Amino acid sequence: MHTWTTALGAARLARLLGGAGFPPADRTPAYRGLAASVRLLLLEGRLGVGVRLPAERELAAALGVSRTTVAAGYQQLRDWGYLASRRGSGSWTVLPDGHPVPTGALAPLPPDRAGAVLDLGCAALPAPEPWLTAAFTAALQDLPAHTRTHGDHPAGLPVLREALADRFTARGLPTTPEQVMVTTGAMGALAAVRRLLARPGDRVAVEAPSYANVLQMLRRDGLRLVPVALGEALSGWDPGEWRRVLRDAAPRAAYVIPDFHNPTGTLVPDDQRAALAAAARAAGTVLVADETMAELSFPDDDGDGDDDGDGDGGRGRGGARVGGAAPGPRPLAAHDPGGTVVTVGSASKAVWAGLRIGWVRAAPAVVRRLVADRAYADLGSPVLEQLAVARLLRDGGWDAALAERRLRLRAHCDAFAAALRDERPEWSFDLPPGGLTLWVRTAGLSGAALAAEGDRHGVRVAAGPRFGLDGAFEHYLRLPLTVGGDTAREAVRRLSRAADAVAAGAGTDRAGEVFVA
Structure with missing residues (x-):
């Protein structure tokens, strides 16, 4: 685990809490909504482990609530195991004992399972030929x-x-x-x-x-x-x-x-x-x-590198145009x-x-x-x-290969996005402007449990905690854009069946041993 503890200001925590559903829109007590929002920020990695939270009075002023509400919210977090406190030292975020943390062993897919399992652990494409x-x-x-x-x-x-x-x-x-x-x-x-x-x-x-x-x-x-x-x-x-x-x-x-x-x-x-x-x-x-x-930027439909018609690739200006790619940041x-x-x-x-x-x-x-x-x-x-x-x-082979890869990755991204919207509309993601991965929020389902259950349904994915510290990003999955078309849709179908099983109480709290690249 990392051991560095840093402080978080009340104004910044208030902004983060606003994006995590606080104050609650339903009849949930304010103190419990506060605790639930802090826990969500922690599990999704937007709030780090070992971060010292503001004093109760400071946070109450920033949120416009009573100090009693903040004190009760902090106590709820302590009861859940997400906050530790020491007199004179304040309170800082932790994770409960036994919370799943990704293991160090990353096992490649066994060759005898390659035909039956869709492996989405490795973010890499086949070689570009010729x-x-x-x-x-x-x-x-x-x-x-x-x-x-x-x-x-x-x-x-x-x-x-x-x-x-x-x-x-x-x-x-x-x-x-x-x-x-x-x-x-x-x-x-x-x-x-x-x-x-x-x-x-x-x-x-x-x-x-x-x-x-x-x-x-x-x-x-x-x-x-x-x-x-x-x-x-x-x-x-x-x-x-x-x-x-x-x-x-x-x-x-x-x-x-x-x-x-x-x-x-x-x-x-x-x-x-x-x-x-x-x-x-x-x-x-x-x-x-x-x-x-x-250099793995996505092309757009009209070939100018963006989706808004201004020709800047949707990524700002200042970079050089290399190998047919729209100029991006320097x-x-x-x-x-x-x-x-x-x-x-x-x-x-x-x-x-x-x-x-x-x-x-x-x-x-x-x-x-x-x-x-x-x-x-x-x-x-x-x-x-x-x-x-x-x-x-x-x-010139580098630029030719890149041009083919950019088109392929854009198509794969679109295929995954369409399949996810059809199969799991409650999940959310932001469409990236390039690269090899889609970062998916699983609407509260455990990514570790999804990874373990997915393996039993014939699809291997890397759970979000692998990409954070101390078990953060529990409600995320990384989907590599390495397949497209019907294969991408079938991968999402299998993942959706795994999600149904996890929601019904199946699966485990242990991340699958997926080879990640």
């Missing part, structure tokens, strides 16, 4: 020039570092090859950056929710995670909340996913990127920006050329998960330190795969 095979065919022609050497390139092949630098520059972030290190996938990049920036016991700020595998990696490395809630309805970050956390918690680093966030699909606008970069610079915190899905690092931002990317989401090539983009001095440290890790990445990625970038 572009991937063409890239490897060309890479084999390039290989002999490299087999006459030792083949050990800790920083990456020069040809790929140059191609990646050119790609960053085309996206509005001027970059030289000396600012790029090639890694074995984005997880390899993040592990290398973590080893350089933080030691066990250090605090690292993370979005809530965030990518499950990175959260687990940071936990296993002994870091103390400080959650910062994402905004509602894909609105991005809360700059004020980030400034407060960076000031009060003073984390060594912060891990963020600005582009088509996994799992929510959020695309953070330029002004919020600039605000976070400035706040991190002032606090001395290094921002680690995960750009693995930065890369986070473009808002701080001084080096506060370290960028991580990979070919695994944009192209193919089997292509385990990632990269780090940082200041040259940081790259040199990462390369030196690599001698004690994996030494380097496979040469043939690096040559293939370089060919994809140089020969």
